[in-house]
Amino acid sequence: MVTTEPREGADGAAPEQRAAEWLARLQAEDCSDADWRRFCEWRDADSRNEAAFTRYAGEWSALGELAGDPAIMQMRLEALAAEPERSRPAWLVPLAASIALMVAVGLAALSYWTGRDAGREGAQVAAADAPAAGPAEAGPGQGRFAQRYRSAVGERSRIDLPDGSTLELNTDTLVEVDFGPQRRALRLLRGEALFEVERDPGRPFVVTADDERVIALGTVFSVRKRAGEVVVSLIEGAVQVDRLDAPPGAPGPAVRSARLAAGQQLVSRDDAPAFQVSALDEAKALGWRSGRLVFDDDRLGDVVADLNRYTARKITLGDAELADMRVSGAFRTGSAETFARALSVALPITSSVDEEEGAIVLRAQPESSAKR
Secondary structure (H helix, E strand, O other), X not given: OOOOOOXXXXXXXXXXXXXXXXXXXXXXXXXXXXXXXXXXXXXXXXXXXXXXXXXXXXXXXXXXXXXXXXXXXXXXXXXXXXXXXXXXXXXXXXXXXXXXXXXXXXXXXXXXXXXXXXXXXXXXXXXXXXXXXXXXXXXXXXXXXXXXXEOOOOOEEEEEOOOOOEEEEOOOOEEEEEEOOOOEEEEEEEEEEEEEOOOOOOOOEEEEEOOEEEEEOOOEEEEEEXXXXXXXXXXXXXXEEEEEOOOOOXXXXXXXXXXXXXXXXXXXXXXXXXXXXXEOOHHHHHHHHHOEEEEEEEEHHHHHHHHHHHOOOOEEEOOHHHHHOXXXXXXXXXXXXXXXXXXXHHXXXXXXXXXXXXXXXXXXXXXXHHOO
């Protein structure tokens, strides 16, 4: 692998050249904690350094997956070294500004930290608990099949169901499956799951989460459950979503219903009188399937809560005003440390570890340091 070591004593080098060298170094397999500290010292020494790194990371993100190729990295470094230094305005981000985190910072520049700190990724075999209701029958067809599946924090799991459908669990998810001759019933008790449904008109495929019931025939959709909210994202086919006035499984009419077409998303909130239906951002809704979370002008408080689902070490906000900062970008799941470091590169935020709780605490950078 081609690696570039930022040169000691090269303070006279153009900030963009040093930024390129640091971007390469932070991706190197042998990048160390000492390298990270040296990078932070260089970045914080002059606002021009921070501006150069942020601009270069933004350009790098446009290369997408090619940005990680060492040969391309070396060519970019050589081309950059041949360019004359260009003056750039100093980069200063006020605390209350709406800030977009560069994808390169979250994915490329800090990929070393992801590989070092992230929890288990990729498809995992779900843990099957005791049968959800009665004895489980593993055979195909229309016999009785009852089982409960769960995924641990940081795991993703794919399950082949006996009717030919598949169930994909996101992190920390619990699903009950109860198939019978007349109906295929599933209950999302916690977390998020993607359903690929094998068409069977004689046996409706029904998913319940809280008071929501999703009915599908031959379709692909996901359901996410969190406090006071259920989100249904439809990728293929059609589904009907009902809001029930009785507990799941109990008789009772729907108090409201909506039919979704492919490419739509429905949000049902306990404190909202009606469903909210909008166009589906598939990359954002299903990025977790490839181990990435995508945010688009989301509140930092919500982003932190989402990331905390994927890692045992949690992130907390030490300053309440940080919760309303806006964040855009893509991040790998599984590493609180990676996310905190990415924030410290792009935002006036510092991070530290609470020795008692073990959590990473984010705080606003002191004003004097932020304006340096």
